Amino acid sequence: MTAALRFDPIRLPPECEQLRKEVRAFLAEEIAAGTFDPNKPNREDTDAPEFSRRVGAKGWLGMTWPKKYGGQERSFLERYVVTEEMRVANAPTRRFFVADRQSGPVLLKYAPEHIKMDILPRICRGELCFAIGMSEPNSGSDLFAAKTRATKTDGGYLINGSKIWTSSAHIADYMIAIFRTSPPTKENRRHGLTQFLVKMKQPGIQVNPIGQITGQYEFNEVVFTDYFVPDDHVLGEIDGAWKQATSELAYERSGPERFLETYYVLTELVRAVGDKPDTRSAEGIGRLVAQLHTMRRMSVSVAGMLQAGKEPVVEASIVKDIGTVWEQQLPHRVRDLAAFVEETASNRETLEKQLEFAIRTAPKLTIQGGTTEVLRGIIARGLGLR
Amino acid sequence: MAESENIVVETAEKIFADLADAQTINSDKTGSWKAPLWQALSEAGLPLAWVPDDLGGSGASLAEGFGVLNAAGRFAIAVPLAETMLAGWLLAQAKISSPDGEMTVVPASPKDRITLNADGSLSGRARGVPFAKAAKHFALLAHGHDGGISIALVDAAKGRIEAGLNIGYDNSDTVTLDKVEPITIKPAPKGFDQETLMLMGGVVRSLQIAGALESMLDISVRYSNERIAFEKKISKFQAVQHNLARLAGESAAALAAATSAADAVANATSFDDAVYLEAASAKVRCAEAAEKGGAIAHQVHGAIGFTIEHILHRYSLRALAWRDDFGSESHWAVELGKRVAARGADELWPLVASR
Numbered sequence: 001m002t003a004a005l006r007f008d009p010i011r012l013p014p015e016c017e018q019l020r021k022e023v024r025a026f027l028a029e030e031i032a033a034g035t036f037d038p039n040k041p042n043r044e045d046t047d048a049p050e051f052s053r054r055v056g057a058k059g060w061l062g063m064t065w066p067k068k069y070g071g072q073e074r075s076f077l078e079r080y081v082v083t084e085e086m087r088v089a090n091a092p093t094r095r096f097f098v099a100d101r102q103s104g105p106v107l108l109k110y111a112p113e114h115i116k117m118d119i120l121p122r123i124c125r126g127e128l129c130f131a132i133g134m135s136e137p138n139s140g141s142d143l144f145a146a147k148t149r150a151t152k153t154d155g156g157y158l159i160n161g162s163k164i165w166t167s168s169a170h171i172a173d174y175m176i177a178i179f180r181t182s183p184p185t186k187e188n189r190r191h192g193l194t195q196f197l198v199k200m201k202q203p204g205i206q207v208n209p210i211g212q213i214t215g216q217y218e219f220n221e222v223v224f225t226d227y228f229v230p231d232d233h234v235l236g237e238i239d240g241a242w243k244q245a246t247s248e249l250a251y252e253r254s255g256p257e258r259f260l261e262t263y264y265v266l267t268e269l270v271r272a273v274g275d276k277p278d279t280r281s282a283e284g285i286g287r288l289v290a291q292l293h294t295m296r297r298m299s300v301s302v303a304g305m306l307q308a309g310k311e312p313v314v315e316a317s318i319v320k321d322i323g324t325v326w327e328q329q330l331p332h333r334v335r336d337l338a339a340f341v342e343e344t345a346s347n348r349e350t351l352e353k354q355l356e357f358a359i360r361t362a363p364k365l366t367i368q369g370g371t372t373e374v375l376r377g378i379i380a381r382g383l384g385l386r
Numbered sequence: 387m388a389e390s391e392n393i394v395v396e397t398a399e400k401i402f403a404d405l406a407d408a409q410t411i412n413s414d415k416t417g418s419w420k421a422p423l424w425q426a427l428s429e430a431g432l433p434l435a436w437v438p439d440d441l442g443g444s445g446a447s448l449a450e451g452f453g454v455l456n457a458a459g460r461f462a463i464a465v466p467l468a469e470t471m472l473a474g475w476l477l478a479q480a481k482i483s484s485p486d487g488e489m490t491v492v493p494a495s496p497k498d499r500i501t502l503n504a505d506g507s508l509s510g511r512a513r514g515v516p517f518a519k520a521a522k523h524f525a526l527l528a529h530g531h532d533g534g535i536s537i538a539l540v541d542a543a544k545g546r547i548e549a550g551l552n553i554g555y556d557n558s559d560t561v562t563l564d565k566v567e568p569i570t571i572k573p574a575p576k577g578f579d580q581e582t583l584m585l586m587g588g589v590v591r592s593l594q595i596a597g598a599l600e601s602m603l604d605i606s607v608r609y610s611n612e613r614i615a616f617e618k619k620i621s622k623f624q625a626v627q628h629n630l631a632r633l634a635g636e637s638a639a640a641l642a643a644a645t646s647a648a649d650a651v652a653n654a655t656s657f658d659d660a661v662y663l664e665a666a667s668a669k670v671r672c673a674e675a676a677e678k679g680g681a682i683a684h685q686v687h688g689a690i691g692f693t694i695e696h697i698l699h700r701y702s703l704r705a706l707a708w709r710d711d712f713g714s715e716s717h718w719a720v721e722l723g724k725r726v727a728a729r730g731a732d733e734l735w736p737l738v739a740s741r
Contacts, residue, residue, distance in 0.1 A: 005600075005634065007642035009649035011741075020739065088735050263735075271731035279720055286723030287715075290670035293663055293738055294643040301642060315638070322635045379634050380627035383607050 005315060009297070010304030016081045023085040026058060030091070038090045039350050041264050042214065042357040047129075047171050048092035055086075055093075056126025061100045065108060069116055070124030076307040080300065084256035088263060094168060094218070099123045102252055103130035103176050110235035110244065111197065119174070119197075133163040133177025133198065133222065140165070141374050143178070144190045144242065148224065150179035156231050157181070157196070159204075159224040167368075169207050169220040172200045178241045190242035195235040204228070214360045252369060254302035254316035259295045259323030261365055262358040265334040266292070268351040272341045284337040288330065295323050314382030321375045328365045331358035394435070394446050395453035401426045402461040408697040411464070424465050424488070433470035434484050441483045443474055451475075452648035455590055459597020462700040464556050466490055466517035468590050473525030476583060480537035480572035487522040490515055492540075492561050496584045496713045500563060502528040502536050507565040516711055518542070518559035519549045527574070527583050535579050538568035554704035558711075582657050587712030588669035589651055592644035595672040598705040599637040602683040605698065606630060610686055620686070629682050636679035643671040650741070660740050662725065666718040673715035676705035 031038055035051050055061060060082045065071025083101075086093050104123050107116055122128045139145035148161025159179055169175065175198040182192035200207075204227030209217040236244045266288055273281040298319050305312045335355055341348065366372045380386050405423040427433055435451045437443020446454075455468050466488045473489035493500060493512035500510035508528055518524070524540040544566040552558035607630060610621035620626050647668035654661045680702040684691050691698040709715060726734055 005638050005641065007638055007645065009642075009646040011649075084739065088739075267731050267734060270727060270734055273727055275728050275730065277723060277727045282721075282723030282727065283716060283719045284723065285726055286666070286719030286721065287670055287674075289663070289722055289726050289734070289738070290643075290667035290719065291674075293667040293741065294639050294646075294671040296738060297646040297741065298638065298642040314634075318631075318635045318638045321631070322639060373628070376628040376631035377624075379631035383603075383630055383634060385607065385610065385621040385627045385630060 005318070006305070006312070007298055007301045007315065008304070010301050012077050012081065012300065013075070016078055019078055020081050020085060022058075023060070023082055026054075027085065027089045027091055030054070031089070036090065036092050039264070039268075039354070041090045041354060042216075046092060047095055049095055049126075051092055052095040052126035052129075054126070055096060056124055059124075061096055061126055062104050062120060062124040065104060065120060065124070069108070070121030076303050077300075080256065080303045084260065084296075087257055087260040090264060095129045095171065096123070096126050097257075098132060098168065099128055099130035099174075101255065102132065103174070106176055106195070106235060106244075107197070110195065112232050115197065115232060128174060129168055129172045131166050131169045131172035131175040131200070131222075133166055133169075133175045135165045136162060137164050141371050143245070144184070144193065146178055146180055146193055148177075148179050150181050150194060150196065150229065152181075153228070156233070157229045159196075159198070159227040159229060161224055163222045163224075165210075165219045166222050167219045169200065169222045170209055170217070174198060175200055175222070176235065182239045188242075192239050193241040194238050195241040195244060196229050197233040197235055198227075198229060199233075202227070213363070214357060253320040253375070254299055254306075254312075256296070256299060258320045259292070259299065259327050262327045262330045262361065263292075265331050265351070265354050265358050268347055268354055269334045269338055269341075271347050272338060272345040272351050274345070278340075280340070281337055284333065288333060291326055295319065295326060299323065314379055317370075317375045317378045317382070320370065321372060321379065324365045325372065328362045331355055331362055335359070392453075394432075394450040395457055397430050398427075398432055398454040399457050399461075401430060401432075402457060402463060406461050406463055408462060408700050412695070412697050412700060420465055423463075427465070427467055428486070433467055433488070434474045436471050436475040437478050437484045441478050441481065442486075443478070443484055448652040449648070452589070452593055452645075452652065456593040456597045456644070456648075459594030459705075460601050462598055462601070462704050464554075464700075464704070466520055468594060469517050469521070472587055472590055473521075473523070475586065476525040476527065476537060477539055479575055479578055482537060482539050482570050482572055484525075485523055485539070488517065488520050489523045489525055490517050490521040491583065491587065492518070492524045492526045492545075492563075493580070494587065494711055496580065496717055499580070500526055500528040502530040502534075502538075502571070503565060504531065505565070506571070507567055508538060508540065508563050508571075509565055511560065511562045513560045514550075514552070514558050514710060515561045516552070516559075517557050518545075518547050518561050519557045523569075524561070526568070527580055528571075529580075535574040536571050537574050537578075538571040540566060540568050552707035552710065554700075554707035556704065556707065558707070577656060584712045585657055585662065585665040586651065588718065589644070589647045589665050591708040591711050592640070592665075592668035592672040593648055595676050595705045595708050596637070596640040596644040598701040598708075599633075599640050599675055599679045602679060602698070602701045602705070603630070603633050603637045605701075606633060606683045606686045609691075613688075626686060629685060633679050633682040633686075636675040636682070640672045640675035640679070643668040646741070659725065659729070659737060663722065663737055664741060666722040669713060669718045670715040670722070673709035676709055680705055 059072050063072040063074045150157040178193045181194040185191045206223040208221040431444030434443035435446040439445045469490040473491050474484040494515045498512040521542045526538045528536045546562040548560040613620045647664040650661050650664035
């Protein structure tokens with residue numbers, strides 16, 4: 001067989017169920033206290049620093065990391081449960097989500113010890129927000145075309161250029177970014193980029209918000225002018241960022257956030273059709289639930305492989321490809337099915353408001369964090385086609 | 387997968403590889419491959435894998451049997467192996483011994499119903515019964531007038547069989563029983579009904595579809611790396627690469643849905659809401675994958691894959707045909723949708739998350 005794709009039927013271990021109860025109870029309290037409204041997803045640019053700290057206090061940030069850095073040394077499957085429950089409840093996770101999923105693990109792997117000791121415990125306490133500095137005005141999916149320079153100077157580097165589409169840069173305390181330290185070589189066009197830890201909210205960094213078609217401002221342009229980054233903020237190999245990028249993709253690409261972003265409209269549709277749906281509604285809901293269940297089982301399977309120390313890069317890319325296409329189509333399918341919902345349905349207005357937002361959100365879902373085209377290229381490589 | 391499970395599946399795979407090579411079968415117009423294949427499978431105890439030793443079978447686990455059926459799908463096996471396994475499993479539910487030889491299950495659609503008459507005979511009509519014409523016996527589920535469910539072993543010669551073919555050119559026949567005396571009949575265990583049988587049949591077909599898709603992906607990737615067009619391998623065209631990536635996704639989704647459902651059934655004590663979600667979802671998602679994935683496999687192959695000489699149709703058409711058995715994806719989507727609605731909006735996520 002050319003394609004030995006694995007999706008073993010991994011089940012979440014029993015300790016996850018206790019944790020799930022705790023997370024649900026916590027979220028119910030937060031909702032009751034008015035921290036957020038689970039029926040209103042359209043506030044993803046709203047920052048919730050206090051909520052972030054309370055999640056940290058629960059021990060649910062950096063939960064897989066070593067205890068000496070503030071972590072809990074729990075499993076990826078436990079983290080999975082926390083992530084999916086937060087996502088389904090529409091909890092305001094923006095402030096901590098990137099740090100917990102992505103930036104922390106990068107620091108764990110590549111930062112010097114004193115920086116790990118300084119920053120990781122603060123992420124675990126929910127005090128820090130991270131942004132990811134990848135795309136530039138002329139370098140999006142083509143990551144290795146990045147031009148923003150890091151020029152060697154005494155004790156560090158001077159950064160000049162700009163990053164764009166940077167989510168949360170306007171509230172972030174730090175950014176993990178790639179900058180050009182050398183030109184690409186003839187043999188390897190990916191050579192010459194280095195990963196850096198960048199402290200935000202400093203002179204030399206200007207953050208310009210960019211409006212989105214949802215009406216929100218959650219991504220930004222970030223302009224660097226002679227901005228100094230000290231030597232000990234280099235993460236990993238100089239000129240070798242390309243080697244560091246791929247192994248983290250599996251973590252980034254297969255989580256529950258890759259198919260649950262518009263999930264709320266399905267819940268509201270089920271509410272709107274009532275307990276005795278007509279055949280059309282029943283079939284539509286049944287198909288969507290079957291697809292959702294299948295994706296979640298695929299996603300849990302990848303999480304289980306990660307926990308077992310494997311690097312299922314192709315499987316993870318498949319989860320993100322199928323998951324993001326599904327969550328993009330979901331609001332449109334729900335709209336179809338809701339077309340004949342009774343005018344008197346008690347949640348009709350909620351559903352309509354949610355659909356408006358979800359339909360406006362949908363186009364970005366197959367673009368952010370690796371476009372469908374990039375993912376299919378990775379899958380094709382895994383199949384032995386490139 | 388436990389080691390013993392591997393051994394049973396490996397035994398099956400070896401027999402399939404030796405005696406059910408797709409190219410050989412496809413070139414054989416006489417069907418002479420069927421008897422040796424069935425004989426080898428029988429000698430290995432595979433058709434009655436799900437029948438305990440004391441009821442005449444080889445007593446393999448559900449998981450082992452599911453593994454065999456996934457492999458059978460990868461080889462697009464066209465003898466009634468899945469049907470006989472399912473029939474033996476059904477009979478064993480009522481502690482009825484299984485005879486040797488090919489069997490199938492009646493009914494094979496949620497819409498059909500066989501009635502147990504007051505005089506103990508059986509009547510009714512079942513459409514789309516796979517391999518009824520090849521079967522020596524039927525394992526049958528019947529409804530009594532008192533609402534009770536019975537399981538029966540019936541001599542196939544006692545029924546009237548109108549032969550038909552499914553989309554994949556395998557027998558899919560109409561079975562009519564008119565006051566037929568069963569060989570043995572016993573009450574079904576408590577809670578076991580036609581829906582249970584259909585869910586189990588659906589999981590079996592899901593695993594076969596997933597297996598067929600795996601092979602479709604495999605032969606499509608291989609073909610794309612061989613076929614030259616516009617002076618290069620067609621695998622080097624991005625449009626082709628992306629189509630194959632989508633096929634990999636459909637194959638992966640089918641595999642995940644089917645193996646998850648099989649795992650759920652193998653470890654279940656009853657067919658509760660959670661197992662129902664798994665089994666119904668598998669049939670829905672695998673059927674969707676058969677359509678989308680099969681279309682891509684054909685697209686990649688171009689005209690050659692549309693010829694009867696090429697093996698692709700052995701997988702693609704069978705996967706499409708298997709959608710229809712034991713409840714189509716439309717049937718299960720409606721039933722699953724009704725259950726979800728009856729549980730209520732706020733109980734949907736807890737159900738999904740419980741798996």
